[in-house]
Amino acid sequence: MVRKGGGDLGGRRSTIRDVAARAGVSASTVSRVLGGVYPVSTRTRARVQRAVRELDYVADAHAKAVAGAGTPALALVLDDITGPSFAHMARGVEREAARLGHLCLVCSTDGDTGHELGFIEMMRAQRAAAVILVGGAVDSPEYRRRMARVADSLASAGSRLVLCGRPPLAPGTPVTVIEYDNENGAFALCAHVLAQGHRRVLFLGGSPENTAAQGRERGYLAAHRARGIEPDPALRLSGDFTRDSGHRLLRRALDQGLAFTAVMAATDMVAAGALTALHEAGLSVPGDVSLAGYDDIPFARDLHPPLTTVHVPYEQLGRLAVRTSLGRTPDAPDEHLLLGTHVVIRDSVAPPAGAPL
Amino acid sequence: MVRKGGGDLGGRRSTIRDVAARAGVSASTVSRVLGGVYPVSTRTRARVQRAVRELDYVADAHAKAVAGAGTPALALVLDDITGPSFAHMARGVEREAARLGHLCLVCSTDGDTGHELGFIEMMRAQRAAAVILVGGAVDSPEYRRRMARVADSLASAGSRLVLCGRPPLAPGTPVTVIEYDNENGAFALCAHVLAQGHRRVLFLGGSPENTAAQGRERGYLAAHRARGIEPDPALRLSGDFTRDSGHRLLRRALDQGLAFTAVMAATDMVAAGALTALHEAGLSVPGDVSLAGYDDIPFARDLHPPLTTVHVPYEQLGRLAVRTSLGRTPDAPDEHLLLGTHVVIRDSVAPPAGAPL
DNA sequence: TTGAAAGCGTTACCAA
DNA sequence: TTGGTAACGCTTTCAA
Numbered sequence: 001m002v003r004k005g006g007g008d009l010g011g012r013r014s015t016i017r018d019v020a021a022r023a024g025v026s027a028s029t030v031s032r033v034l035g036g037v038y039p040v041s042t043r044t045r046a047r048v049q050r051a052v053r054e055l056d057y058v059a060d061a062h063a064k065a066v067a068g069a070g071t072p073a074l075a076l077v078l079d080d081i082t083g084p085s086f087a088h089m090a091r092g093v094e095r096e097a098a099r100l101g102h103l104c105l106v107c108s109t110d111g112d113t114g115h116e117l118g119f120i121e122m123m124r125a126q127r128a129a130a131v132i133l134v135g136g137a138v139d140s141p142e143y144r145r146r147m148a149r150v151a152d153s154l155a156s157a158g159s160r161l162v163l164c165g166r167p168p169l170a171p172g173t174p175v176t177v178i179e180y181d182n183e184n185g186a187f188a189l190c191a192h193v194l195a196q197g198h199r200r201v202l203f204l205g206g207s208p209e210n211t212a213a214q215g216r217e218r219g220y221l222a223a224h225r226a227r228g229i230e231p232d233p234a235l236r237l238s239g240d241f242t243r244d245s246g247h248r249l250l251r252r253a254l255d256q257g258l259a260f261t262a263v264m265a266a267t268d269m270v271a272a273g274a275l276t277a278l279h280e281a282g283l284s285v286p287g288d289v290s291l292a293g294y295d296d297i298p299f300a301r302d303l304h305p306p307l308t309t310v311h312v313p314y315e316q317l318g319r320l321a322v323r324t325s326l327g328r329t330p331d332a333p334d335e336h337l338l339l340g341t342h343v344v345i346r347d348s349v350a351p352p353a354g355a356p357l
Numbered sequence: 358m359v360r361k362g363g364g365d366l367g368g369r370r371s372t373i374r375d376v377a378a379r380a381g382v383s384a385s386t387v388s389r390v391l392g393g394v395y396p397v398s399t400r401t402r403a404r405v406q407r408a409v410r411e412l413d414y415v416a417d418a419h420a421k422a423v424a425g426a427g428t429p430a431l432a433l434v435l436d437d438i439t440g441p442s443f444a445h446m447a448r449g450v451e452r453e454a455a456r457l458g459h460l461c462l463v464c465s466t467d468g469d470t471g472h473e474l475g476f477i478e479m480m481r482a483q484r485a486a487a488v489i490l491v492g493g494a495v496d497s498p499e500y501r502r503r504m505a506r507v508a509d510s511l512a513s514a515g516s517r518l519v520l521c522g523r524p525p526l527a528p529g530t531p532v533t534v535i536e537y538d539n540e541n542g543a544f545a546l547c548a549h550v551l552a553q554g555h556r557r558v559l560f561l562g563g564s565p566e567n568t569a570a571q572g573r574e575r576g577y578l579a580a581h582r583a584r585g586i587e588p589d590p591a592l593r594l595s596g597d598f599t600r601d602s603g604h605r606l607l608r609r610a611l612d613q614g615l616a617f618t619a620v621m622a623a624t625d626m627v628a629a630g631a632l633t634a635l636h637e638a639g640l641s642v643p644g645d646v647s648l649a650g651y652d653d654i655p656f657a658r659d660l661h662p663p664l665t666t667v668h669v670p671y672e673q674l675g676r677l678a679v680r681t682s683l684g685r686t687p688d689a690p691d692e693h694l695l696l697g698t699h700v701v702i703r704d705s706v707a708p709p710a711g712a713p714l
Numbered sequence: 715t716t717g718a719a720a721g722c723g724t725t726a727c728c729a730a
Numbered sequence: 731t732t733g734g735t736a737a738c739g740c741t742t743t744c745a746a
Contacts, residue, residue, distance in 0.1 A: 013514045015739055017496075024716045031741060041715060056510050062422035062480040063739035066722045070740090081451065082444045089438050094465050098472075103479060105430070106463050115455075122460060125418040127370075153413050157370050175470035217570070243655055272659035279661055298600055302629035304636055326482050372723055374728060383733045398731060420723035423738045427724090 014055040014220035016101025023051035034059060065127060072129040072159075073103040074322055079111050079135050083241065084297040085314050089134055089164065092318020093184055099324060102129060102281070113146075116117050124157050130317075132162040136212030139167040151175040160332075162325045164317060166335055167211050176325050178317060178337045185310040187226075187343035189292055190264055192305055192308070192343055194227055196351045198262040198290060199230070202251050204274055205238040206266045213238070215295060216266050235260060239270070246273030253282050261352040268293035268300045268309055275303055275348075286350035296344055306346035313339055320331055366671055371412040380408035391416060416534040430460040431514075432680055434476050436468050436492050440598065441626070442671050446491055446521065449675020457683060459486060470503075477507055481514050487682035489519040489675075493569030503610040509533040517689075519682045520673060524568050525693055530705040534684050535674060535694045539569055542575025542667040542698035544583075545650055547621055549665070549700055551584050553708045555619040555647060558588070561606050562595040562623045570595070573623050573651060592617060596627070599638060603630030611638050618646060618709040623649035625657045625666055632705075634662055643707035655702055662704035669698050 004156050016034075020027045025044060032038035033048045056198055065072035074097045078086045097104045102350065105128065107119040116133070123131045131154060137143060148169050151161040155174035169179040202254075206213030217236065224231040237253065239245030246265055254258070254277070262279075263305075265271035271293030278285055284304055285291050293300060293316075297312035317339060324335065374390075377384045389395040389403045396666070397405075404448040408414075433456045435443045442448035447463065454461045462485065464476040466502030473490070480488045486512055491555060505526050508518040512531035518710060520526075525534040550558055560577050563570030576595065594610065595603030603622055609619070620635075622628035635642055642648050642662055653668035674696060681692065689702060 013739095016741095017739080021385065028717060028719095028742080029715085032716090035741085039715065043736080056513070058478055058482040058514075060484065060739055061479075062484065063722090064741080065419035066417070066738090067422050067740045067742080068722060069742090070569050080437065080448065082441075083438075084441075084447050087439045090439065090463075090466065091544070092437065094463060103462055103483070104464070105446075105460055106451060107455065107461070108448065119417055122418075125415040125461070127419065156413070157415075243659060272656060275661070276659045276663070277637065299629060299656050302633045302660065304598060304632070304725080306633070324727080355568040368724095384723090384725075385725080385733060385735095386731085389732090396731060401731080417723055420738090423722090423740080424724040424726080425738060428724090511716095555719085621719080 014057050014058065015061070017056075019048065019051045019055055019057050021313060023047045024054060026143045036149060043215055068209075069194075071101050071103075071238060072127050073105050074106060074126040074326075075119075075123040075126070075131045076130065077116060077123075077133050077245060078105045078106070081106065082158060083301070085135060085267075085312065088314035089318040092315035093132060093321075093322055095315075095317075096319040096322040099176070100322065101155065102322075102326075116331040117146070117150070118155075120146055120154070124159060127157070128159050128321070130160040130162055132164055132321045132325070133166060135166070136206070136210040137166045138207075138209040139211045139214075143167070144169055144286050148173050153325075156313075160328060164319050164321050165212060169334065171334060172347070173334050174332065175336075176321075176328075176335045178313050178321055178324070178339065181341055182215025183219040183222070185343070186216040186264075186294065187223045188219075189294070189310050189343045190220045190223035193262050193290060193292055193349055194223060194229070194343065195265060196262075196290065196349060198352050199229065200235060200260040201262045201264050202250075202253060202258065203231075203236045203272050204246055204258040205236060206241045206245075206270075208238045213241075213266050220264060234258065241267045241269060243269045243273040246270030247277045248273070248275040250277040256310045257263040262349065265293050266289070268295045268297045268307060271307055271309070272299070272303060275307075280305045288353065290352070292348040292349055298320045300348070303348070305348045308346045308349040309344055310341050311344050358581040361670070367505065370417070371414050373414075373416065376408045376414050377410055378407065380404045380413060394454045400587040403563070410647050415477065428458050428460075429484050430462050431683075432464070432476075432480040432483070432485040432488045434464045434466060434473060434488065434490050435581070437465055437574035438463065438619075442614055442624075442652045442669065443491060444550070445654075446675040446678075446688045449672035449677075450489060450679055451675075452505060452672075453676040453679040456604045459574075459679075459683070474507070477511070481508070481511060481516060484514070485516050487517040487679070489521055489678045489682070490523060491521045491565040493563070495564075495566040496568045497573075501526055502522070502534070505530050517682045517685065520676050521678050522569060526691065528691060530691050531622055531689065533678075533692045535678055535681070537674060537696040538697075538698055539572025540576040540671045542669070543573040543621075543651065544580045545576075546651070546665075546667050547577045547580035548583065548699045549702065550621060550649055550706055551580060551586070552649060553619075553647065553706060555709050556586065557592060557617040558619045558621050558624075559607075559615065560588075560612060560621050561600075561627050563627075565595045570598075570623050577621060577661050591615065592662070598624045598626060600626045600630040603627030604634045605630070607631040607634040608638075612701050619706065620646060620648045622648070623653045625654045625664060628664055628666070629660060632664075635658075643705055645710065647709070649706055658703070660705070663705040665702055665703045667698050668701050670696055
């Protein structure tokens with residue numbers, strides 16, 4: 001089969017030497033005109049550029065990398081790109097990486113720690129400029145040990161570990177941690193709910209091990225205590241961060257006859273499922289029960305009623321992750337950023353029926 | 358600063374030669390035990406493996422690539438990872454790629470053709486196994502020319518162009534096209550709406566240039582004509598595929614006093630925005646106005662009322678994209694897959710008020 | 715301003 | 731079963 005275009009070499013990619021030959025110069029010269037910054041005569045440069053065009057040549061990125069040139073890629077490791085908040089972080093990472101001229105590798109782990117470790121190993125093999133781990137994790141001594149080892153091994157390969165929305169490691173570990181304030185966000189949100197007069201607030205959590213879920217639950221608890229209320233433990237349910245979890249949990253609560261006048265979901269997705277369950281049960285929101293979410297995903301506005309929630313600057317988080325990890329020496333001391341959140345009040349939270357104004 | 362762990366070489370990554378030296382063997386031998394399939398004595402293998410562990414060694418992927426070994430990455434190019442349907446395709450691609458041992462590079466173009474071309478060039482430099490372009494495009498002679506050139510240039514570099522949800526190219530072009538049936542899906546959906554008795558159906562489209570939007574609009578039109586109805590052109594609005602577009606368009610239609618009893622949105626996101634605008638105007642769905650979407654994103658169930666829409670197998674699309682593009686000779690003839698869709702009936706479409714049963 | 719040659723970290727061929 | 735060496739495609743001294 002015959003390729004179109006001038007650049008056929010029998011199915012072989014054209015190399016810098018092919019270009020050199022065609023332009024009647026040496027490979028070094030081609031490299032120099034492509035590099036852009038070296039002194040090359042105008043005539044030579046033109047000839048080389050023409051040859052490049054005719055051959056449709058692009059320099060092999062791997063060869064460049066091996067030779068010590070080239071821009072290393074960034075690696076993004078997350079649970080599931082399909083979660084709206086993850087997707088927004090991914091966008092931030094991808095955009096900032098592109099702006100800085102880096103390519104972006106992404107891996108989904110589906111929550112499997114083994115996969116995660118495997119991916120990190122691959123990223124080290126790829127000489128990634130940084131490996132960004134996104135999303136809550138199970139915080140345990142084992143987690144800290146494992147991550148510290150990863151951080152060191154990445155650092156010694158000239159790369160950098162970035163933890164986004166994950167618990168920090170021991171001081172001195174070469175890692176960048178960027179968190180958003182789960183606890184305070186949940187505190188503010190729950191305080192708002194309580195201020196409306198609710199006393200029995202159902203908490204629809206994530207996995208009890210997940211640090212993001214834990215932080216939000218701590219905020220829920222703290223807001224109660226700040227008002228001198230001891231929340232009923234029976235009101236704290238755990239599941240995962242999916243829409244289905246919210247739906248299932250709320251339906252079960254209803255079936256069990258649990259008494260509550262408001263629901264605080266660990267996630268907007270969870271809230272969405274819960275809302276549907278509420279509607280299915282013929283309950284009106286916020287007339288019969290109030291509902292609040294967390295994350296402020298774009299869809300939250302289109303729920304009915306529009307969802308009161310906590311805004312988390314996910315995209316900015318992603319941008320920050322790449323900005324702070326790049327242009328930093330691999331084994332810089334650990335660095336810790338905490339981003340603020342704020343509650344956005346819409347229509348899904350109101351005073352409980354029969355409450356005093 | 359002193360690195361922890363045995364593998365310190367003064368900040369240098371350890372190489373296969375470091376491992377060889379430590380194990381007292383040659384680099385070739387190390388390569389062989391790492392490769393796994395060559396005959397190596399048990400004793401030697403053990404020694405090498407220990408050295409690998411002690412040095413925390415991983416083979417450099419770039420060097421491997423240059424040497425002709427190694428698994429090439431897959432490249433995914435899309436508009437915006439934040440769109441739910443894109444995210445699901447991305448998940449399909451990423452999962453299937455991982456299953457097959459490939460890494461996945463992703464780039465967002467934000468609809469900029471120049472960026473797109475630039476990314477494709479980079480992917481060629483990366484020797485990507487395939488470049489998967491996702492999402493509707495502007496179909497023009499210029500588009501076809503450009504894509505054909507890209508397809509050839511990718512093919513001659515041993516890579517393969519995959520078009521997902523984009524118009525096909527001239528026969529014979531080395532490209533794989535995977536489409537889902539926009540027109541028939543929209544036809545079926547609109548037929549369902551018309552069957553309920555609606556006669557003035559507002560169409561909330563995407564960009565008039567976008568082929569996905571066009572296909573859906575064609576389905577809308579065809580369904581009308583199949584019933585002998587000539588739809589009022591004033592009822593066809595265009596915007597983009599965002600939630601805000603739906604909100605804005607519907608609000609404007611209302612402001613202008615446009616008469617309609619049903620709304621068909623080009624996208625679930627658009628439908629979500631439209632739904633909120635409807636609610637804000639005090640209109641009930643489907644009591645006053647029926648509403649239908651397209652894509653069947655998970656959220657569609659949690660809209661109120663749950664949204665009648667068209668299901669598109671996005672994740673499967675992604676998996677298929679990688680499966681068909683891998684393990685195929687680069688300049689195989691063009692291949693064209695058309696995936697079916699089906700309408701999922703929920704509660705947002707009902708007969709118009711005062712309609713005959 | 716240009717070219718030759720060494721080097722980057724692998725793998726694969728050929729001998730031993 | 732092992733080691734030496736060439737080769738992969740590029741960049742970067744070093745000389746000219």
